[in-house]
Amino acid sequence: MLTVERLSKNFDVHILGDKRIAGCRQISFEVNEGEFVALSGPSGAGKSTILKCLYRTYLPTEGKVRYQNQEGKEVDLARADERTVIDLRHREIGYVSQFLEVVPRVPALEVVMEPMLSRNGTNPEEAREQAEELLRSLMIPESLWDAYPATFSGGEQQRINIARALGWQPRLLLLDEPTASLDRDSVAIVLNLLKELRQRGTTMVGIFHDKNVMRATADRVISVGTARKESHV
Amino acid sequence: MNPLLKARNLTKLFGKGCSQCLEQTGPDQETNLCPRCGTVVACADVSFDLYPNEVLGIVGESGSGKSTLVRMTHFEWEATSGELYLSKDVLPENLARQLADEDDPYTQNLLTLSSFQQRQVRNALMGMVYQNPYLGLRMNVSSGGNIAERLLGAGWRHIGKMRDRAASLLEKTEISPARMDEPPKNFSGGMQQRVQIAKALSNNPQLLLLDEVTTGLDLSVQARVLDLIRSLQREFQLSLLVVSHDLGVINLLCTRTMVMKYGRTVEAGLTDQILQDPQHRYTQLLVASRL
Numbered sequence: 253m254l255t256v257e258r259l260s261k262n263f264d265v266h267i268l269g270d271k272r273i274a275g276c277r278q279i280s281f282e283v284n285e286g287e288f289v290a291l292s293g294p295s296g297a298g299k300s301t302i303l304k305c306l307y308r309t310y311l312p313t314e315g316k317v318r319y320q321n322q323e324g325k326e327v328d329l330a331r332a333d334e335r336t337v338i339d340l341r342h343r344e345i346g347y348v349s350q351f352l353e354v355v356p357r358v359p360a361l362e363v364v365m366e367p368m369l370s371r372n373g374t375n376p377e378e379a380r381e382q383a384e385e386l387l388r389s390l391m392i393p394e395s396l397w398d399a400y401p402a403t404f405s406g407g408e409q410q411r412i413n414i415a416r417a418l419g420w421q422p423r424l425l426l427l428d429e430p431t432a433s434l435d436r437d438s439v440a441i442v443l444n445l446l447k448e449l450r451q452r453g454t455t456m457v458g459i460f461h462d463k464n465v466m467r468a469t470a471d472r473v474i475s476v477g478t479a480r481k482e483s484h485v
Numbered sequence: 486m487n488p489l490l491k492a493r494n495l496t497k498l499f500g501k502g503c504s505q506c507l508e509q510t511g512p513d514q515e516t517n518l519c520p521r522c523g524t525v526v527a528c529a530d531v532s533f534d535l536y537p538n539e540v541l542g543i544v545g546e547s548g549s550g551k552s553t554l555v556r557m558t559h560f561e562w563e564a565t566s567g568e569l570y571l572s573k574d575v576l577p578e579n580l581a582r583q584l585a586d587e588d589d590p591y592t593q594n595l596l597t598l599s600s601f602q603q604r605q606v607r608n609a610l611m612g613m614v615y616q617n618p619y620l621g622l623r624m625n626v627s628s629g630g631n632i633a634e635r636l637l638g639a640g641w642r643h644i645g646k647m648r649d650r651a652a653s654l655l656e657k658t659e660i661s662p663a664r665m666d667e668p669p670k671n672f673s674g675g676m677q678q679r680v681q682i683a684k685a686l687s688n689n690p691q692l693l694l695l696d697e698v699t700t701g702l703d704l705s706v707q708a709r710v711l712d713l714i715r716s717l718q719r720e721f722q723l724s725l726l727v728v729s730h731d732l733g734v735i736n737l738l739c740t741r742t743m744v745m746k747y748g749r750t751v752e753a754g755l756t757d758q759i760l761q762d763p764q765h766r767y768t769q770l771l772v773a774s775r776l
């Protein structure tokens with residue numbers, strides 16, 4: 253479903269005296285439909301850069317990101333025009349990180365419902381039920397459902413992020429340390445939800461800094477960094 | 486999906502112009518003032534597509550040409566050169582027939598129409614909200630009257646219906662209809678912007694042009710106005726052109742963004758890409774100096 257070919261990203265910083273910073277270099281890997289692939293490597297190796305290149309938050313410098321869309325058509329995400337990327341983000345590809353990336357002043361429940369409504373066209377009642385179920389299973393107290401996530405604790409925000417990212421069941425989900433600041437119980441819950449999502453067919457590429465979490469979830473680990481080779485779990 | 490609006494090479498010079506104006510100005514030259522003839526190149530060769538239901542941001546520092554671009558799009562300022570095309574689908578049938586060939590999905594270049602025709606196009610589908618409410622509102626006329634005036638321009642005649650419409654628009658923009666007989670000069674800055682928005686929406690526009698509409702308002706008031714814009718955009722599936730010097734506003738509202746400097750587009754892309762991986766030196770400066 254996804255073939256990354258010699259993907260490189262440099263950041264050319266023109267201010268502060270023209271610097272070139274290497275984000276990732278010559279990365280190649282494949283992800284099959286339905287697979288859960290983890291990217292692993294030392295901090296600074298370029299794992300997050302790769303995910304952001306796949307989502308096109310970063311503009312790749314070189315290489316290809318060949319993505320087979322739902323209709324079986326191939327799109328090079330590295331070069332696709334913006335409207336195509338927006339469309340894919342809207343229909344197929346999700347991204348979640350440890351940082352809260354939601355619109356301010358929208359209550360938690362709506363944050364989770366929104367992609368179900370706008371992307372899946374789920375009717376409001378059903379979306380509300382699904383969102384409530386997700387929040388409940390993520391142990392977000394009901395008293396917070398109508399509150400703004402910006403005021404939540406780090407762990408709560410992260411769970412809202414996850415609920416929003418999983419709720420609409422994207423076809424491909426990119427995860428950048430989504431469990432980074434969660435306690436052990438919450439991590440277990442999230443991993444369970446990810447497992448369920450996979451069973452429903454979502455393909456995933458993730459970064460997990462906890463090796464145990466990584467092994468518990470991923471089918472395959474791709475090493476990023478000095479060695480840059482692929483290994484199997 | 487096809488663009489609702491296609492703008493090509495919009496250019497506006499203030500001054501008599503010379504053969505060097507374009508070469509001698511722009512981000513590389515770090516000026517918009519032609520050193521040879523003194524002409525201000527306010528906007529040069531700016532092109533963009535705006536899609537149905539899309540929010541496109543235009544960001545840049547003051548003087549970069551953002552307002553000029555919007556004023557040309559709104560037919561307020563005559564472009565020196567350039568083209569503007571609208572999708573025929575969004576025009577009322579009689580206008581579409583006048584302005585486009587049968588087999589062409591787009592109108593002819595709107596910038597070459599008569600000002601009467603331009604006004605018709607504007608009344609049929611554009612709304613504009615200015616940073617300065619004095620430009621968008623008559624401060625001494627009642628708020629309801631301001632809206633009625635616009636409705637008259639769009640062909641409404643029945644007083645009672647106009648009043649009802651004004652009341653419901655004011656309610657939509659969170660102004661109590663009980664205050665519709667008060668003139669905007671009695672209102673706070675945030676309320677004036679909301680009356681302006683109500684007025685801009687009165688003809689059911691597909692396309693709303695917003696020029697620095699929250700600049701200068703208190704932060705909490707800004708937040709309310711921005712939330713209102715967001716919810717109206719969704720409810721009416723509007724296409725918005727959002728002009729701001731504030732990356733926070735752009736980030737909140739826009740999916741795609743164009744960055745302007747000295748009258749030129751220096752960069753355009755997905756808003757998250759512009760903010761997290763800016764390519765141009767100037768965009769990098771802009772992002773780095775975010776509060």
Ligand SMILES: Nc1ncnc2c1ncn2[C@@H]1O[C@H](COP(=O)(O)OP(=O)(O)O)[C@@H](O)[C@H]1O
Nearest residue numbers: 499517525527546547548549550551552553554
């Ligand atoms: N009527 C005018 N006469 C001469 N120069 C003008 C006029 N209006 C705008 N300009 C100049 O055009 C340039 C772009 O201005 P403007 O479009 O208002 O920028 P922005 O909206 O980005 O602040 C500026 O240099 C401005 O001084």
Ligand SMILES: [Mg+2]
Nearest residue numbers: 548551552697
């Ligand atoms: Mg301006």
Ligand SMILES: [Zn+2]
Nearest residue numbers: 503506519522
């Ligand atoms: Zn000149």
